[in-house]
Amino acid sequence: xxxxxxxxxxxxxxxxxxxxAREQYKAGNITYEALRAVEDQEIIRIIEQxxxxxxxxxxxxxxxRSWWHFDFLGGLxxxxxxxxxxxxxxxxxxxxxxxxxxxxxxxxxxxxxxEHFEFLLKHAGDAVAKQTIPSPNMLIYxxxxxxxxxxxxxxxxxxxxxxxQKAIQAFYDAGCRYLQLDDxxxxxxxxxxxxxxLRAKGLEPAExxxxxxxxxxxxxxxxxxxxxxxxxxxxxxxxSNYFSSGGYDYASEVIFGGxxxxxxxxxxxxxxxxxxxxxKYVNRPDLKIVLGLLTSKTGELEDKEYIKxxxxxxxxxxxxxxxxxxxxxxxxxxxxxxxxxxxxxxxKLRYVKEIAEEVWKADQETVVVEAFINGHHVPSLSQSAKExxxxxxxxxxxxPVTTKEQAVEAIEAAAEAFKIWKKTSIDERITxxxxxxxxxxxxxxxIVHLLSREHGKPLxxxxxxxxxxxxxxxxxxxxAASVLQEEVQEHDHGTTILSYDPMxxxxxxxxxxxxxxxxxxxxxxxxxxxxxxxxxxxxxxxxAAAKVAELIAGEFPAGVINVVHGDADVGVELTSNPLxxxxxxxxxxxxxxxxxKAASETIKDMTLELGxxxxxxxxxxFDVQDERAMRRIVISNFLTTGQICMIAKRVYVHRSIxxxxxxxxxxxxxxxIRIGDPFDANTTVGPVNNxxxxxxxxxxIEDARxxxxxxxxxxxxxxxxxxxxxxxxxxxxxxxxxxHDPIVVEEQFGPTVPILPFDDVEQVIHLHNESIYGLTSSxxxxxxxxxxxxRQLEAGTTMINTAAVQxxxxxxxxxxxxxxxxxxxxxxxxxxxxxxxxxxxxxKTLDLPYIPE
Numbered sequence: 001x002x003x004x005x006x007x008x009x010x011x012x013x014x015x016x017x018x019x020x021a022r023e024q025y026k027a028g029n030i031t032y033e034a035l036r037a038v039e040d041q042e043i044i045r046i047i048e049q050x051x052x053x054x055x056x057x058x059x060x061x062x063x064x065r066s067w068w069h070f071d072f073l074g075g076l077x078x079x080x081x082x083x084x085x086x087x088x089x090x091x092x093x094x095x096x097x098x099x100x101x102x103x104x105x106x107x108x109x110x111x112x113x114x115e116h117f118e119f120l121l122k123h124a125g126d127a128v129a130k131q132t133i134p135s136p137n138m139l140i141y142x143x144x145x146x147x148x149x150x151x152x153x154x155x156x157x158x159x160x161x162x163x164x165q166k167a168i169q170a171f172y173d174a175g176c177r178y179l180q181l182d183d184x185x186x187x188x189x190x191x192x193x194x195x196x197x198l199r200a201k202g203l204e205p206a207e208x209x210x211x212x213x214x215x216x217x218x219x220x221x222x223x224x225x226x227x228x229x230x231x232x233x234x235x236x237x238x239x240s241n242y243f244s245s246g247g248y249d250y251a252s253e254v255i256f257g258g259x260x261x262x263x264x265x266x267x268x269x270x271x272x273x274x275x276x277x278x279x280k281y282v283n284r285p286d287l288k289i290v291l292g293l294l295t296s297k298t299g300e301l302e303d304k305e306y307i308k309x310x311x312x313x314x315x316x317x318x319x320x321x322x323x324x325x326x327x328x329x330x331x332x333x334x335x336x337x338x339x340x341x342x343x344x345x346x347x348k349l350r351y352v353k354e355i356a357e358e359v360w361k362a363d364q365e366t367v368v369v370e371a372f373i374n375g376h377h378v379p380s381l382s383q384s385a386k387e388x389x390x391x392x393x394x395x396x397x398x399x400p401v402t403t404k405e406q407a408v409e410a411i412e413a414a415a416e417a418f419k420i421w422k423k424t425s426i427d428e429r430i431t432x433x434x435x436x437x438x439x440x441x442x443x444x445x446x447i448v449h450l451l452s453r454e455h456g457k458p459l460x461x462x463x464x465x466x467x468x469x470x471x472x473x474x475x476x477x478x479x480a481a482s483v484l485q486e487e488v489q490e491h492d493h494g495t496t497i498l499s500y501d502p503m504x505x506x507x508x509x510x511x512x513x514x515x516x517x518x519x520x521x522x523x524x525x526x527x528x529x530x531x532x533x534x535x536x537x538x539x540x541x542x543x544a545a546a547k548v549a550e551l552i553a554g555e556f557p558a559g560v561i562n563v564v565h566g567d568a569d570v571g572v573e574l575t576s577n578p579l580x581x582x583x584x585x586x587x588x589x590x591x592x593x594x595x596x597k598a599a600s601e602t603i604k605d606m607t608l609e610l611g612x613x614x615x616x617x618x619x620x621x622f623d624v625q626d627e628r629a630m631r632r633i634v635i636s637n638f639l640t641t642g643q644i645c646m647i648a649k650r651v652y653v654h655r656s657i658x659x660x661x662x663x664x665x666x667x668x669x670x671x672x673i674r675i676g677d678p679f680d681a682n683t684t685v686g687p688v689n690n691x692x693x694x695x696x697x698x699x700x701i702e703d704a705r706x707x708x709x710x711x712x713x714x715x716x717x718x719x720x721x722x723x724x725x726x727x728x729x730x731x732x733x734x735x736x737x738x739x740h741d742p743i744v745v746e747e748q749f750g751p752t753v754p755i756l757p758f759d760d761v762e763q764v765i766h767l768h769n770e771s772i773y774g775l776t777s778s779x780x781x782x783x784x785x786x787x788x789x790x791r792q793l794e795a796g797t798t799m800i801n802t803a804a805v806q807x808x809x810x811x812x813x814x815x816x817x818x819x820x821x822x823x824x825x826x827x828x829x830x831x832x833x834x835x836x837x838x839x840x841x842x843x844k845t846l847d848l849p850y851i852p853e
Contacts, residue, residue: 002128002178002228003263003290003324004056004445006349006356009232010132010180011068011330012061013337013345018042022066022335039064044123053346054353054681056445057130057178060120061332064112068182068333069134069142070100075111076139076163078104078149085144093241095334101147106139106159108166114174121175126460126467128444131176135183135231136164136215141208142185145201157215164219172224177442180265181231185212186255190235190246190274209251217260226438230263230290235272237296237333247274256281263288268310269295269328279317289318292328294352299344301351304358311359325356357679367397367450369546371406371565374413375558378406384565386543389456389687390678390726396454399542402566407534407573410562414505414532415579417559422502422530426484429528430477436552437473440466443551451516451544456687456727457640458678464805469520469548472810476831480528483828484835494843500835502530503605504581507574509595511587512540512689513643513749518609519545521825522584523552527560529834531582534562536574538587540690571595578602582834585609586645589773589819607823607833609645609815611747612775615768616648616803617789619761619781624660629780629801630668636778636803638673638714638731641685642751643693646776648803650744652764655757662755666712666733673715673731677722685715687726688750694727697750700743701732704754709737739767747773761789769794774817778803796820 014022021038024030046061065071074081085099113133121129139160150156171179188194188208195205220229233255236243248255248266255264256278267273268291282289291314293307307325314323331338331345340348370377380400388394440447448462455462487498508522515537526533537545546563553561564570575583575598582605585595589610599606616633623629636648653661676683688694705711712733717723723730731751734743744754758764768777769792777795779786790798796816799807808814813824823833 002057002442002445003230003265003288003326005324005360006054006353007057007265007290007324007326008055008349008352009182009265009292009296009326009330010059010062010130011332012046012059012063013332013340013342014061014063014335015042015045015342018063019335040119043119047120047123047125047127049346050349051125051127052681053349055127055349057128058120058124059130059132060116062132062330064116066335067098068132068330069138070098072111072113072133073100073139073142075113077107077109078102078159079106079139088142088236088238088243093239095238099144099147100139100142102139102143102149102156104149106156106163108163108170111167111170114170117171117176118174126463128178129176130178130180131171132180132182132232133167135181135185136160136219137183137185137212140185140211140215141188157211161215161218165222168219168223168227168229172227177227177438179227179229181216181229181261182234183231184234184236184244186233186251187235187244187246189251190244190248194244194246205250209254213254213258217258220260226435226442228262228442230265230288231259231261232265232329233267234329235267237329237338239336239339241297242272245272248278249274252278253281256287257283262286263290263324265290265292265326267292267328268314269293273328276314276317279314282318282322285319285322288322288324289314290324290326292326294325294327294348296327296329296331296345296348297338297340299340299348301347304351304355307355308359320360325352325359327352353681361679366395367543367547369397369399369543369565371400371402371410372546372550372553372561372563373406373410374417374562375553378409380406384539386454386539386541388453389689390722390728392691392726396450397543399539399546399565402564402570404569404573407564407566407570408577410534410564411505411507411574411577411579413559414534414562417557418502418504418532421532421557421560424530426481426528429530430480432555433473433477433524433528433552436555437470437477439551439554440548441470447516447544447548450547451541452678454543455512455515455541456678456689458683458686459681461640461686462678465514465517468805468808468810469517472517472826473520473524475810476524476528479828480525480831483831484529493845494841496842497840499838499840500529500832501838503834503836504531505579506531506533506582506584506834507577507580508533508535509571509574509583509585509587510535510537510545512538513640513645515541515545516548518586519549520552521586521830523549523561525831526584526834527556529831531834532560532562534564534574534580536564536566536570539565572598575599575604576601580604582606583608607815607825608821609825610775610819610821611773612645612816612820613649613745613747613771613773614646614776614778614795614803615771616651616778616780617764617768618651618653618657618661619779619785619789620654620656621782621785622654622657622661622780624657624664627668630664631672632802632806633780634665634669634672636806637753638669638685638751639804641688641729642731642753643689643749644804646797646804646808648778649748649753651753651755652758652767653755655759658757662733662735665755666714669714669731669733670716674718675715675723675728675730676718680718682718685731685751687728689727691727693750694729697729697748697752700746700748701734701752704734704737704741704743707737707741709741709743709754710735745771765789765792772819775820776803776816778807794818796824
């Protein structure tokens with residue numbers, strides 16, 4: 001959901017070295033390039049700080065600006081900055097000199113802010129990149145007398161609207177999907193003093209109210225549907241001071257019932273802002289109201305219960321689900337900044353997040369999904385509940401027990417849709433998929449929230465899954481046209497055409513550990529190749545995957561994407577029905593064997609990504625003092641609570657460094673592992689996904705203990721009560737076990753890992769290769785030596801000096817040797833695997849010379 005439950009306005013206090021660099025640049029002591037380097041460095045830092053403090057939508061802190069508004073306005077064609085004028089006058093304070101004037105036709109051709117946003121987006125990672133710009137009203141109402149070259153006000157308004165429309169499109173084309181318009185002009189309507197100021201300029205407040213509304217609505221008239229635009233209405237923010245007061249009453253019907261924005265950031269932090277009563281004019285269920293109840297002007301924290309009571313009061317006018325929380329303004333609307341410290345700034349944002357979580361956690365809705373067949377939801381006679389692994393007493397949602405007959409209906413719908421879909425152009429398929437990508441990106445906050453609740457993975461991990469999913473989908477879109485392009489070869493014997501033809505209906509069965517990523521890994525290439533699909537998510541994580549599949553389906557014709565749930569009989573139908581041309585399955589090897597048997601009657605094409613007992617091998621050249629490397633191996637063991645097919649599940653360490661390695665490993669694990677509530681920003685390891693898996697892992701650990709192994713608990717439990725109520729297991733290190741103990745040779749798929757010594761390379765290669773699995777592996781040590789060892793391992797992917805998701809590259813194929821799978825996903829091969837290679841020969845010589853007449 002954008003805006004987020006806990007959000008912020010955008011600006012942050014400028015760090016001292018940035019302020020110093022700006023002064024040096026003004027004085028001519030450093031070049032622009034040197035200033036830009038400092039800005040880049042500090043923006044990267046502020047992005048990471050925002051994420052660390054629980055912010056979901058990150059900005060560049062407005063670090064490249066001096067003023068929140070003048071810098072952007074001065075970059076428009078026909079507008080220039082100048083300093084020969086006093087700046088805006090605030091309550092008992094005069095700002096420094098500076099303003100804007102219009103010297104020609106207002107337009108937008110190019111603007112440095114677009115490049116600035118591209119830098120932000122590049123470094124935002126899995127966070128949403130939020131761009132803030134002043135509202136078009138700021139150009140209309142912040143010009144001093146004599147500072148406008150236009151004689152025709154109507155033409156000035158029209159040109160400003162057109163310029164802003166171009167600006168919004170430019171930001172959108174650069175990748176922006178969350179844009180905020182900042183506007184203090186409305187504050188002139190909130191008091192008699194403001195009305196007097198307008199009248200002194202020859203303007204009538206009632207007419208200007210209409211013009212302000214028009215400027216916003218016409219500016220947004222052609223905005224892309226998946227661009228979220230909010231507006232921040234402010235009463236001024238300069239060195240912790242303000243320039244206007246008054247409630248929203250005079251303009252309330254227009255602001256709350258007549259603006260075409262998606263959300264409003266509103267100041268309600270003190271008595272100057274008036275009451276909540278104007279909120280009664282909110283007349284749209286999709287309009288988000290962000291309550292600015294905490295001041296950004298001081299570092300003192302407000303009383304939590306008072307803030308909660310204020311939210312409850314606002315909820316008497318607007319439903320709680322439409323409300324969000326933020327500070328009332330930015331922390332540094334100009335480069336001078338407000339009067340508080342950087343730590344107070346971050347503490348304030350953490351406090352906003354803490355309050356929001358407490359308020360809206362109790363309001364979490366129960367999610368209900370249905371089968372989705374031929375473009376419609378299909379009700380089921382019975383449903384199953386999905387509990388929250390962190391709190392099994394909480395039901396996150398319900399999913400249907402799809403019948404075998406409904407599965408047949410879904411397959412037949414996909415087969416019928418295939419007749420038309422296979423004829424569509426690759427350009428149309430890519431266009432539709434790109435729109436689906438943007439829908440997922442826009443819905444990421446809600447998806448992440450749901451995924452974390454139903455799966456148990458911490459929020460950062462849930463965001464990471466969306467990040468990987470979108471990265472693959474975008475790669476597939478970028479490469480599909482070239483990968484699927486038919487090849488025409490002219491040669492001495494004639495012409496040969498290699499055509500990559502769609503296969504038909506794909507039955508996709510996804511697992512519970514990465515339910516979204518391992519669904520989209522199938523959906524994107526299957527559809528881009530011209531196939532249709534029936535998806536069956538895992539019953540242990542069915543909700544978020546179903547929601548994402550439906551988002552994608554919304555961009556495709558009915559029947560192209562279908563979603564079913566249900567028991568084994570549904571799985572059997574999907575894998576045996578003669579209309580299904582291909583099976584794409586990710587899951588356990590034992591289940592795959594049943595699938596192969598079910599499919600044998602109709603000889604289907606298959607891509608099977610199965611279990612793995614992935615080894616990490618540490619050579620004697622590995623530096624045990626390398627703390628970053630030790631952190632990487634710990635993460636590769638316990639990310640997603642160890643529930644990843646490619647996680648490092650057994651660790652072999654050369655005996656010469658074994659003792660030192662174990663010591664440093666324990667230190668690194670105890671630093672990184674924090675077991676707790678998935679919604680706690682401090683949590684790195686959440687619960688096991690389901691009780692069955694928890695019991696299985698516990699059984700392996702207990703078996704190892706009974707065999708004489710030493711079991712060492714790792715990390716810190718953040719909340720003992722939470723730990724005891726959920727499907728939690730404290731991560732463990734297992735030492736002194738035998739090479740062939742079950743905990744070593746079986747795939748644990750949970751938060752435990754054995755570490756074993758080896759004596760030479762030949763021995764460890766044998767230990768690695770004797771496994772029935774061969775999905776991934778990793779070799780750690782001097783690179784040249786590690787690569788030589790890697791070449792001798794039987795594995796689909798071997799990583800050097802990293803492991804698991806940290807070493808994943810979607811540009812290249814991924815799959816396993818032996819019982820770890822059949823076929824490859826990701827890379828060009830992961831797209832072509834959803835096609836049949838059709839060879840068309842046109843020989844020059846049509847008859848064979850040696851065949852008698």
